[in-house]
Amino acid sequence: MDLEVRHLKLLCAIADAGSLHGAARALGTSQPALTNQLRRIENTLGGQLFSRERTGCVPTALGQGVVGRARPLLASLSALVTETRAAAARTGGGPRLRIGSTASRAIPGWLRRLRERLPSTETELQVAVSATALLRRVAAGELDMAFVHEVEGCPLRLPPGLDIRTLVEREPQFVCLAVDHPAAHRTIVDLADLAGDQWMIDPSVDGEWEGLRRVLNAAGLNPRVLHGDYLTAAGLVATGEVVTLCQPTSRPRPDMVVRPLRGDPLGVRLFLAVRNGAYGGELAGVGADLASAYWEAASHSPPYRSWLAERGLP
Incomplete structure (x- = not known):
């Protein structure tokens, strides 16, 4: 078995998620399939890369070394793909807006508003469980923005180079x-x-x-x-x-x-993350569209509507 880019992505996903279950969800595969793939990778490299503990998967010393060297390789490859796609968009095919999001009732209304605001823009949506993974993809240039939530008392690790716009503080x-x-x-x-x-x-x-x-x-x-x-x-x-x-x-x-x-x-805190300097021009109204979509979704939930009314909130 030769080590491939997808294998490096798998190892980084396990390290990011801290568990095989979380990594499987992020990669869109099953946990047994991921476990078998990891075992084959470890057999190829000749050593254990992650220790399976009660709280999840922790990289071994060997695993830390492999993941540490894999990350810049994947970042370089991602930058190559991003720059190539940007160049292709400039020469034809029209602009694209790549959005990541954790699950939210606001997404359908947001996409509808984006189509109206940016009719010539092709919108791509990727929904994931892990907010951390989405934020890293924005920082790496794989996504243009991400709408995520941050659980109170459990702050997310924000990669450098992101501009954060809070939608709902709590x-x-x-x-x-x-x-x-x-x-x-x-x-x-x-x-x-x-x-x-x-x-x-x-x-x-x-x-x-x-x-x-x-x-x-x-x-x-x-x-x-x-x-x-x-x-x-x-x-x-x-x-x-x-x-x-x-x-x-x-x-x-x-x-x-x-x-x-x-x-x-x-x-939880709800916020939109974009790369520094990207929140301008045509994208300036994207945050306002998201806010409108969120409060539209809130109005369709009777329990939440009552909760807001009791506190004098719109």
Whole structure:
């Protein structure tokens, strides 16, 4: 087996995510496939690159050396691709706007507004779980901007060369419950009402497990926790198997409800990141479009709309 660029990207993804699960999500593959690929790479290089610990994957001394040398190689390749594509765009094919985002109800409205504002621009969207990975791609020139969230108390490591525009300083995190949950009839849910429930958390979402764990510990709770991905969370919530954090813009369904937590114990900061100097000209209105799309999504969520009205917010 010869070492290829994709193998270097895989190793860096594991180092960035800190876990095989998170790296698999970021790369769009399965964890077993990623594990097998890592094993083959380690066999090729003749040594263990990551130690598998209870808290995730940590690079060994050998792994640190390989990842450290891989990063500048990948950055150079990325710069080559970016510069080539930019040159191609200047000679034909029209301008492009490459957007990265963590999951958000604001995305459809944002894309609609961008089409109206920049009708001749081709927009590309890449949705990922890891805000850190998206920010690094912006800094490397692989994306033009990224809309991400930062969990309170768990600051993201911002790469140099980024211009940060905050959209919402503190968005409260709500809870999603089955419609027949005993607390579902309440307009505001106390954490104590969920003491006997199993929580579901996606460990590959930067800072979310740490933030929830801090909030639960402060409330004197030590519930059962299921680690998984949010793509399957809705089905488990609907059957009463788990409860989970959710964005306040989430819309209720016939089989589940969305409720604020009393005291708003956990919040996130929402912001747009672009490369320094890129936020100007035609892109100057992109942030305003995003803000409009976000508040449009908020208006379609009755629980969030009530929460905002109670605080005198638009």
